Amino acid sequence: MDGCIFCKIVSGEIPSFKILETDKCIAILDINPANPGHTLIVSKEHFDNVYSIDDDVLSDMMLVAKKIARRLKERLGCKGVNIIMNNEKIAGQIIPHAHIHVIPRFDDDKVIITYTKKQMAKEQFAEIAKRLSEEEQEEHEESGEEAPKENIKEEWVFR
Numbered sequence: 001m002d003g004c005i006f007c008k009i010v011s012g013e014i015p016s017f018k019i020l021e022t023d024k025c026i027a028i029l030d031i032n033p034a035n036p037g038h039t040l041i042v043s044k045e046h047f048d049n050v051y052s053i054d055d056d057v058l059s060d061m062m063l064v065a066k067k068i069a070r071r072l073k074e075r076l077g078c079k080g081v082n083i084i085m086n087n088e089k090i091a092g093q094i095i096p097h098a099h100i101h102v103i104p105r106f107d108d109d110k111v112i113i114t115y116t117k118k119q120m121a122k123e124q125f126a127e128i129a130k131r132l133s134e135e136e137q138e139e140h141e142e143s144g145e146e147a148p149k150e151n152i153k154e155e156w157v158f159r
């Protein structure tokens with residue numbers, strides 16, 4: 001896509017520190033790393049985010065993220081990794097070209113990835129679970145198949 005910084009990195013127009021490459025994605029060092037070794041998995045084809053990305057491309061990117069995570073542990077000695085995909089501006093996506101962050105974690109690295117836990121009533125959980133567990137109607141209408149019977153768990157575990 002014109003003007004997209006990641007498309008330019010994929011094409012080589014903008015240089016990058018490339019770690020590995022598949023036919024669907026590249027893994028490069030983030031130029032503004034949270035920690036040394038912070039890697040970005042970037043799709044070769046332009047997709048805006050998780051909503052529109054092809055399944056096989058996203059699958060490939062996740063497998064590359066796994067491989068990078070192992071390398072970070074084995075070769076840089078990190079104690080853990082965060083694997084993050086931000087989607088849309090409100091979620092912190094700065095460049096609108098689908099990418100996954102693999103962030104190595106070290107003792108006292110001052111990296112903060114957190115959220116405040118919200119209180120919700122049991123009824124609210126049940127309502128949200130109901131809405132989210134319903135199958136997409138369009139897909140079944142298109143294929144002419146009958147929607148599968150819902151299998152909603154009645155039991156909820158609260159911590």
Ligand SMILES: [Zn+2]
Nearest residue numbers: 004007046097
């Ligand atoms: Zn792009």
